[in-house]
Amino acid sequence: MKVFDITPINEWFPSVGNPLLxxxxxxxxxxxxxxxxAKELKRTGKVSVYRAGVWKPRTRPGEFEGHGTIALExxxxxxxxxxxxxxCEVATAKHVEEALEAGVDMLWVGARTTVNPFSVQEIAxxxxxxxxxxxxxxxxxxxxxxxxxxxxxxxxxxxRKIAAIHRGFSSFEKxxxxxxxxxxxxxxxxxxxxxxxxxVDPSHICGNRELISYISQKAMDLDMQGLMIESHINPAxxxxxxxxxxxxxxxxxxxxxxTLRKAES
Ligand code: PEP
Ligand code: MN
Numbered sequence: 165m166k167v168f169d170i171t172p173i174n175e176w177f178p179s180v181g182n183p184l185l186x187x188x189x190x191x192x193x194x195x196x197x198x199x200x201x202a203k204e205l206k207r208t209g210k211v212s213v214y215r216a217g218v219w220k221p222r223t224r225p226g227e228f229e230g231h232g233t234i235a236l237e238x239x240x241x242x243x244x245x246x247x248x249x250x251x252c253e254v255a256t257a258k259h260v261e262e263a264l265e266a267g268v269d270m271l272w273v274g275a276r277t278t279v280n281p282f283s284v285q286e287i288a289x290x291x292x293x294x295x296x297x298x299x300x301x302x303x304x305x306x307x308x309x310x311x312x313x314x315x316x317x318x319x320x321x322x323x324r325k326i327a328a329i330h331r332g333f334s335s336f337e338k339x340x341x342x343x344x345x346x347x348x349x350x351x352x353x354x355x356x357x358x359x360x361x362x363x364v365d366p367s368h369i370c371g372n373r374e375l376i377s378y379i380s381q382k383a384m385d386l387d388m389q390g391l392m393i394e395s396h397i398n399p400a401x402x403x404x405x406x407x408x409x410x411x412x413x414x415x416x417x418x419x420x421x422x423t424l425r426k427a428e429s
Contacts, residue, residue: 165356168315171325173361173389176297177249177269181212182424183383184363184390186251187415188215189397190405191228192235199241201397204412206246210419213270214242215392218252219259220404221276228403236266243267251299255283257290264294272299275331275368278314279303288321297325299363299392304334306349308356315360327361328353329392330383332369342371342408345379347386354387363390367408373399376410377418384422393418 174180187205192198198216205211216239220230239250249269254260255277263271277283278301291298298318303310311328318326330350332343350362364383366376380391396402399409410418 166316168319168326168357168359169324170359170361173325173327176325177212179212181210183388183422184212184361185210185419186213186215186363186390186392187211187395187412189402190217190367190394190409191220191403192216192218192231192238192252193403195238195241197397198235198238199245201395201412202242202246202248204397205395205415206248208412208416208419210416211248212390214239214246214248214250215394216242216250216252217404218263219255221253221255221274222404233262236262236268239268240266243269253277254287257286260287260290264296270297270299270325272329273301273314273318275301275304277301278311279305279307281310281313281317284314284317288317288323291318291323292321294323295325296323297327298323299327299329301329301331301365302333302349304343306333306344306346308349308352311349311353312357327363327390329363329365330369330388331365331392340375341369343369345369345382347382350388351386361389363392364388365392367392367394367405370408372407373410373414376408377421380418381422384424387425391419 366379
């Protein structure tokens, strides 16, 4: 089995917390919302990378699909004004080109994109020769090979800063979670590829604020390297994923209450 030669996650950015925490709103809604949220998150002192969705994959047409190019300017301002590295989702070669041009520091492949090898390959081809950290969310369906296949496509394009994001799996069954955690999938990935960092996305697993600290603690107990948590200055008014976003203050408390594994604390 192939062993990925991955650059350790604590070398990706000048300042990486334990756990690596990626936080920010589901969607970049306005310059004010993006900057105000970033400034509050910066003040917590716990956030390693700021996230905001620039292009949003929506299940049904006619909903807010992201501001696109203009929102990249807001991320540039976040970098300039807070010093935090920034990240957004990319789904096409054009997204990659625009995000790189804007100086976005890390990119992620969304769950709806990982299912499509053509799309992941298009992203990988657009990245050839670029040394940027890349995160690959699990596909919406619990297919470990498809998840690893997406990672391999980026790795084969020369990317060495790669992590997987576990964001849960779509299910027909009714459950307390928006996407089933199915931890056995992340554990299987870790077992096959112990060298690959895994970041857990409690927001998209839970679909509600209430369960986020439980899933975050579970991620720490399972020795996962990072968390991606959606945070909004005014969660109830969020344009997307309003039920699962938390204020920067709530996020700070939640992270402060996590018990880290002894060897790493
Ligand atoms: C997101 O991170 O806002 C998102 C759309 O996530 P996912 O691809 O996990 O659904
Ligand atoms: Mn979201």
